[in-house]
Structures are given as C-alpha cells and as structure tokens.
Amino acid sequence: MIGITMGDPAGVGPEITLKALAEMSAEDRSQTRVFGNRETLLAAEKVVQTGLSPDADYAFTDIPVEGAPLPFGVEDKRAGDGAFHFIQAAVRAALNDEIGCIVTAPINKAALNAAGHHYDGHTGMLAALTGQKGAWMILASERLKVIHTSTHVSLKDAIARTSPERVLETIRAGNDHLKRIGIKAPRIAMAGLNPHCGEGGLFGDEDDRLIAPGVKAAQAEGIDVTGPIPGDTVFARAHNGAFDLVIANYHDQGHIPIKLVAFDTAVNVSVGLRIDRTSVDHGTAFDIAGTGVADHGNMKEAIAYARRLVEGKNT
Incomplete structure (x- = not known):
C-alpha cells in the first residue's frame, strides 16, 4: 500500500491526484490510500471528471479543512494547515507500517508557515515528524540523478555547511539509495564547489580542503566515487552515462540541470528517513489550479518510483 497526500487544497494537488488514480489499474488503486479532504476532492472531481469517488473507488482518509472547499488558486493559511495535517496523518500511517511509501502532491511554503508550521518544505517537515535531525533530497530522472549536501538555505549558508563529514554522509546516503533501487555497483560523481574546483587555490580552497577529504574517505570505504569534478562538466557527463548519481553542493547547482533535462518527469525522493517518500518536482501552480489542465505525468512518475x-523494501 502506498499513500498519496493531496497537497495544498488550493493548488493542483487534488486534480493531479485524481487524474493519476483514474489511470491506475484496479489492482494498483486497491493498493493506494489518499490522505486529504473530501470536500476539496469532490470540488476537484467536478473539474476533472474522472468518475472516481473517495472510499468507493480508492481508500481514503478524510481530514478536515476549515472552510473547505477553499477557492482554488488563492494562497490561504487554512490550506497550509490542511496540507500539514494530510502529511502528518500519512507519516503516522507509514511509521505504523500501514503504508509502504508516501507520495506527496505539492504544498505552498508560505501558506504552511502562515498556518504556524515552520518548515522549509517537505523534507524538513518529514524529518521533524519522524524524529530525525535531517534528511537528503534526491532528484531522480531516467538519465540524471542528483543528491544535495544542502537544499533550502542561502548560498552563503550552504558553503558554510560544507565539510568532509557532510560530504561523506551524503555520498553514503546516495550510494545506499542507488543500491536500494537495484543499481548493484553505483558510480557516483562529486561536483566541485568553486569554478574549476578552485583551480589549485586560485578561485578558493574549499574543494581541496572540505570536499576532497570526504570523497577520499568514501573511496576508502569501497564506494565508487570520483571528484570533485568541475560543476560545468559533471552533469553533462552523468547525463551521457558516465555516472549514476551526482552529489551537488547546494540547491541550484543540482536543481538547474535536472529541471533542464527532466522538468516534467523528475521525481523528488527523500533519503535517510525512517520512512520512504517520493514527490512531484513542481509547485502548486496556483495560476492553473481548478481549471483541470494540470499535467499529472510527474505524479505518475512519483507513484511509479x-x-x-x-x-526494494520487500526483496
């Protein structure tokens, strides 16, 4: 059984959830539970017209949202509060082994924080709800996979957090995940932080001082990791088949290339948690929410992952 959280009730999450359910086989639908709000899903159903009903056609956990159904496309702290409680309920179910993985539809961080739930996004929230200090984010597509040593922090803070220990931990997390999905001997590349990896100290010494020692420590553990490799070439090499995974040093270093080559298909995966979670790699799309035109292809990819x-857990 997998669980799908509906996402922000004012966004496209309800629509893409219903569209994905409609294209599942009856067997797969029987192994899927939606965590959301009934009134919101019924309002979305009027738009997308899948013919599906909560409880009758798929397992459903109904969670109240004040004022539901809320207007689509409007940022609202009530929607942020609802999105939090959908995720909280799914995490509880995952920790109790009622579902094997959570698939999350998009949330709005501003609405979430306005409702008093102060997280930088799904990954930080899931870490807190599972009682862990942190986790990693992998963006996965068919030809390029990226894991980040840091994500939703300023570039200044990302550089300050760079350390051999964090690099080693991230390499280990990525290596373990690739093995989990069936890659027996993962090939990993570590991206450089500075232009040309510092060019021998001309453009900074962080690559030699903070990144290379972490890579060497991982190599000593038998992990096939190379680097640091300049950021302007490593992603192209990985996309062309040289590596199975790239370690990025900060949010945009990893997000830009993956969104360039796989904007509609990349899946966001949380790694290092007590539970499994995948997600669409797009936002709430308030500008088209409630119109029925939202593409659910990314949701289908997240469900498949x-x-x-x-x-992988059961083998």
Whole structure:
C-alpha cells in the first residue's frame, strides 16, 4: 500500500491526484490510500471528471479543512494547515507500517508557515515528524540523478555547511539509495564547489580542503566515487552515462540541470528517513489550479518510483 497526500487544497494537488488514480489499474488503486479532504476532492472531481469517488473507488482518509472547499488558486493559511495535517496523518500511517511509501502532491511554503508550521518544505517537515535531525533530497530522472549536501538555505549558508563529514554522509546516503533501487555497483560523481574546483587555490580552497577529504574517505570505504569534478562538466557527463548519481553542493547547482533535462518527469525522493517518500518536482501552480489542465505525468512518475521503493523494501 502506498499513500498519496493531496497537497495544498488550493493548488493542483487534488486534480493531479485524481487524474493519476483514474489511470491506475484496479489492482494498483486497491493498493493506494489518499490522505486529504473530501470536500476539496469532490470540488476537484467536478473539474476533472474522472468518475472516481473517495472510499468507493480508492481508500481514503478524510481530514478536515476549515472552510473547505477553499477557492482554488488563492494562497490561504487554512490550506497550509490542511496540507500539514494530510502529511502528518500519512507519516503516522507509514511509521505504523500501514503504508509502504508516501507520495506527496505539492504544498505552498508560505501558506504552511502562515498556518504556524515552520518548515522549509517537505523534507524538513518529514524529518521533524519522524524524529530525525535531517534528511537528503534526491532528484531522480531516467538519465540524471542528483543528491544535495544542502537544499533550502542561502548560498552563503550552504558553503558554510560544507565539510568532509557532510560530504561523506551524503555520498553514503546516495550510494545506499542507488543500491536500494537495484543499481548493484553505483558510480557516483562529486561536483566541485568553486569554478574549476578552485583551480589549485586560485578561485578558493574549499574543494581541496572540505570536499576532497570526504570523497577520499568514501573511496576508502569501497564506494565508487570520483571528484570533485568541475560543476560545468559533471552533469553533462552523468547525463551521457558516465555516472549514476551526482552529489551537488547546494540547491541550484543540482536543481538547474535536472529541471533542464527532466522538468516534467523528475521525481523528488527523500533519503535517510525512517520512512520512504517520493514527490512531484513542481509547485502548486496556483495560476492553473481548478481549471483541470494540470499535467499529472510527474505524479505518475512519483507513484511509479514509490512502488519501486516498496518492491526494494520487500526483496
């Protein structure tokens, strides 16, 4: 059983959830539970017209949202509060082994924080709800996969957090995840932080001082990791098949290349948690919410990846 959280009730999450459910086989739908709000899903159903009903056609956990159904496309702290409680309920179910993986539809960080839930996004929230200090984010597509040593922090803070220990931990997390999804001998590349990896100290010494020692420590553990490799070439090399995973040093270093080559298909995966979670790699799209035109292809990819993780857990 996998669980899908509906996302921000004012965004496209309800629509893409219903569209994805409609294209599942009856068997896969029977192994899927939606965590959301009934009134909101019924309002979305009027738009997308899948013919599906909560409880009758798929398992459903109904969670109240004040004022539901809320207007689509409008940032609202009530929607942020609802999105938090959908995720909280799904985490509880995952920790109790009622579901094997959570698939999350997009949330709005401003609405979430306005409701008093102060997180930088799904990953930080999931870490807190599972009682862990932190986790990693992998963006996964068919030809390029990226894991980040840091994500939703300023570039200045990302550089300050760079350390051999964090690099080593991230390499280990990425290596373990690739093995989990069936890659027996992962090939990993570590991106450089500075232009040309510092060019021998001309453009900074962080690559030699903070990154290379972490890579060497991982190599000593038997992990096939290379680097640091200049950031302006490493992603192209990985996309062309030289590596299975790239370690990025900060949010945009990893997000820009993956969104360039796989904007509609990349899946966001949380790594290092007590539970499994995948997600669409796009936002709430308030500008088209409630119109029925939202593309659910990314949601289908996230669901497929979730089932792959569940299979990996059971083998």
